[in-house]
Amino acid sequence: MVVEEYEGGLLDSDGRRGALAAPEDEESVFVATQWQLMWWRFRRHKLAVASAFILSLFYIAAIGAEFLSSSDPATSVVDVAYLRPQKIHWFDGGSFSPHVEKVTGARDPKTFKKIYAVDPDVKIPVSFFVRGYEYNFLGFIKADRHLLGIEGGEEGEYNRAAPYLLGTDVLGRDMAARIIMGTRISLSIGLVGVTMSFFLGITLGGISGYYGGWADAVIQRIIEITRSIPTIPLWVALAASVPRDWSIIRLYFAITIILSLVAWTELGRVVRGRFLSMREEDFITAARIAGAGDIRIIFRHMVPSFTSHVIAAATLAVPFMIISETALSFLGLGLRPPAISWGVLLQATQNVQSVAVYPWLMSPSVPVIIAVLAFNFMGDGLRDAADPYST
Amino acid sequence: MLGYLVRRFALAMLTMWAISILSFVIIQLPPGDFASTYVETQMGGPALVGTPAALVIETALRREYGLDQPLFVQYGKWAWKFIHGDFGVSLEYRRPVREIVGERLLMTIILASTTAVLAWTLSIPIGIYSALRQHKWEDYTVTFVGFLGLAVPDFLLALVLLWISFRLFPDHSIGGLFSPEYRVHAWTIGRVVDLFSHLWIAAFVVGTAGTAALIRVMRANLLDELNKPYVVTARAKGLNEWRVVLKYPVRIALNPLVSTMGYLLPFMMSGSIIVSVVLSLPTEGPLLLRSLLSEDLFTSATILFVLGVLTVIGTLLSDILLGFLDPRIRYVR
Numbered sequence: 001m002v003v004e005e006y007e008g009g010l011l012d013s014d015g016r017r018g019a020l021a022a023p024e025d026e027e028s029v030f031v032a033t034q035w036q037l038m039w040w041r042f043r044r045h046k047l048a049v050a051s052a053f054i055l056s057l058f059y060i061a062a063i064g065a066e067f068l069s070s071s072d073p074a075t076s077v078v079d080v081a082y083l084r085p086q087k088i089h090w091f092d093g094g095s096f097s098p099h100v101e102k103v104t105g106a107r108d109p110k111t112f113k114k115i116y117a118v119d120p121d122v123k124i125p126v127s128f129f130v131r132g133y134e135y136n137f138l139g140f141i142k143a144d145r146h147l148l149g150i151e152g153g154e155e156g157e158y159n160r161a162a163p164y165l166l167g168t169d170v171l172g173r174d175m176a177a178r179i180i181m182g183t184r185i186s187l188s189i190g191l192v193g194v195t196m197s198f199f200l201g202i203t204l205g206g207i208s209g210y211y212g213g214w215a216d217a218v219i220q221r222i223i224e225i226t227r228s229i230p231t232i233p234l235w236v237a238l239a240a241s242v243p244r245d246w247s248i249i250r251l252y253f254a255i256t257i258i259l260s261l262v263a264w265t266e267l268g269r270v271v272r273g274r275f276l277s278m279r280e281e282d283f284i285t286a287a288r289i290a291g292a293g294d295i296r297i298i299f300r301h302m303v304p305s306f307t308s309h310v311i312a313a314a315t316l317a318v319p320f321m322i323i324s325e326t327a328l329s330f331l332g333l334g335l336r337p338p339a340i341s342w343g344v345l346l347q348a349t350q351n352v353q354s355v356a357v358y359p360w361l362m363s364p365s366v367p368v369i370i371a372v373l374a375f376n377f378m379g380d381g382l383r384d385a386a387d388p389y390s391t
Numbered sequence: 392m393l394g395y396l397v398r399r400f401a402l403a404m405l406t407m408w409a410i411s412i413l414s415f416v417i418i419q420l421p422p423g424d425f426a427s428t429y430v431e432t433q434m435g436g437p438a439l440v441g442t443p444a445a446l447v448i449e450t451a452l453r454r455e456y457g458l459d460q461p462l463f464v465q466y467g468k469w470a471w472k473f474i475h476g477d478f479g480v481s482l483e484y485r486r487p488v489r490e491i492v493g494e495r496l497l498m499t500i501i502l503a504s505t506t507a508v509l510a511w512t513l514s515i516p517i518g519i520y521s522a523l524r525q526h527k528w529e530d531y532t533v534t535f536v537g538f539l540g541l542a543v544p545d546f547l548l549a550l551v552l553l554w555i556s557f558r559l560f561p562d563h564s565i566g567g568l569f570s571p572e573y574r575v576h577a578w579t580i581g582r583v584v585d586l587f588s589h590l591w592i593a594a595f596v597v598g599t600a601g602t603a604a605l606i607r608v609m610r611a612n613l614l615d616e617l618n619k620p621y622v623v624t625a626r627a628k629g630l631n632e633w634r635v636v637l638k639y640p641v642r643i644a645l646n647p648l649v650s651t652m653g654y655l656l657p658f659m660m661s662g663s664i665i666v667s668v669v670l671s672l673p674t675e676g677p678l679l680l681r682s683l684l685s686e687d688l689f690t691s692a693t694i695l696f697v698l699g700v701l702t703v704i705g706t707l708l709s710d711i712l713l714g715f716l717d718p719r720i721r722y723v724r
Contacts, residue, residue: 353557
């Protein structure tokens with residue numbers, strides 16, 4: 001029972017949220033569609049709305065990742081390896097002129113550690129909408145503008161590449177750019193994975209619930225067996241068996257499939273339960289008597305009445321997938337460099353010593369936590385909104 | 392009740408069988424096998440791969456360990472020996488798997504049970520407190536921390552703790568379960584004390600998510616009970632508040648929690664795998680990871696199977712417990 005709470009996200013809170021705030025005129029409640037009612041209920045859940053807003057920002061960042069990052073996340077500038085996060089000074093003696101201070105690096109002859117000295121007198125101006133490295137916006141529009149950068153900065157040129165707001169990693173790559181780029185994989189893997197388990201769950205759960213009989217028995221046994229296999233060892237084993245030389249795209253889908261193989265069971269059970277309870281409803285019997293076929297009954301009459309629940313359940317499954325991908329990649333079993341995801345970035349923190357000296361390597365964990373929390377809150381809000389009995 | 396028990400037991404056996412096949416097959420999935428990995432990583436490196444010398448070595452290794460036979464023959468042999476208590480020989484360590492896995496199984500179980508005890512002793516009082524203070528700042532604090540506990544992946548928590556301890560006490564390592572002087576030492580009082588001084592951090596990290604979930608279950612259950620008329624009656628009769636709460640609603644609210652008891656232990660075991668790797672604990676986790684990567688067939692299959700069986704037994708126990716507690720469950724289909 002406990003495991004469901006981990007997999008399905010967070011538990012219901014007490015579920016008592018006061019009466020549905022009546023819109024201005026009482027009439028509109030009675031003529032509102034199901035989705036409108038849901039929206040009204042969802043809107044009252046302030047935390048969930050805020051989370052939805054934050055998540056949409058995350059996804060916008062994923063789409064415009066190249067525009068938002070000041071330097072190419074894949075280019076390494078060895079001169080600035082392990083550079084401390086730089087601070088942008090917005091004002092210079094009272095006037096608005098954003099700049100970063102010049103950094104010069106030298107190697108300690110004894111320890112070979114890079115030592116950086118900040119020179120507050122040399123100011124490197126930072127400006128908005130700067131020309132930088134070229135990229136394809138949305139995959140096909142050639143562009144070279146970036147939100148923030150150093151005018152005339154050339155890739156690889158010492159001190160000119162970017163303001164390193166979150167420092168750099170071992171190869172002198174911009175951490176901020178890498179985190180923004182990692183948003184793409186880390187957040188899409190949750191969606192793709194959930195879509196996949198959605199598909200499996202609805203098909204198998206639907207067959208199981210609608211037809212019953214031996215199909216139900218077989219599918220239920222499969223679900224029970226899958227659920228009683230300890231998840232993490234199963235994942236670790238499956239992920240370890242993915243060939244090392246696969247391309248990023250193949251690896252991405254392999255990992256997604258591995259994650260959905262377990263996650264679909266929860267959705268499958270939800271869908272089956274809905275089908276079972278609905279099969280006996282009068283309106284379904286009426287449709288059957290009226291001569292509607294199975295397909296029509298399922299898609300015209302049954303699916304619309306439980307879509308909202310399934311969407312809520314799916315939202316709660318996303319954060320679990322994000323955490324799992326991060327954990328697998330962290331262990332080196334998931335995605336591997338040159339792919340960039342939050343988990344891959346966190347691989348650098350496997351060594352405690354390096355974390356102690358370069359704490360900014362931990363920064364990818366912040367978006368992980370924020371995204372997971374936001375998905376949980378939003379899913380909670382959706383579930384409450386989708387429940388017609390939560391008054 | 393008997394029918395219910397038989398059905399649950401049959402399903403458990405079926406599951407164990409499925410797990411044994413799965414754990415054996417998964418390991419065979421990657422291209423190459425132990426022999427080729429061994430030649431590549433242990434003997435000559437990539438330069439040797441594909442040379443006639445490598446082929447000779449690989450063939451010899453395969454014959455020695457029976458890796459040249461069809462998969463189902465290998466599985467049959469492995470399963471037959473397994474039933475008789477022979478788990479095979481670790482290809483990597485050249486020692487019986489039983490010894491290697493056994494050494495770490497004790498630590499794994501100690502860690503998991505400490506975690507489970509910790510999760511229970513923390514979550515029940517906190518859950519009760521949070522329910523009683525519903526809609527007050529104490530409740531909101533607990534709820535918020537609980538959400539955070541569920542959202543933060545445990546390996547990140549482990550990393551942060553490692554970092555903090557590294558900052559505060561650079562000489563004192565919290566990685567591992569023993570201080571260096573006790574690592575290979577006979578079991579003495581000192582070693583046990585040392586073990587527990589290291590254990591609690593690991594237990595805390597592994598148990599956070601479980602504790603947070605249990606707090607929410609306890610709180611939700613208790614809230615359901617607190618509004619029932621019998622509580623009002625007890626209060627109206629003038630019982631003191633603590634007695635009213637602890638004697639009746641808490642006992643009922645605990646029922647669903649009890650059913651998770653059997654489940655918690657194996658859950659903590661498999662949950663601890665990633666944390667164990669981060670904190671380098673001498674449990675099954677790091678061993679499993681290592682044996683999977685080196686394609687050490689028998690070791691990884693055994694660990695997967697043992698973890699799976701423990702989970703199945705745990706689920707079975709909690710289902711039986713639940714069947715005793717709640718008659719409705721016995722009669723479902």
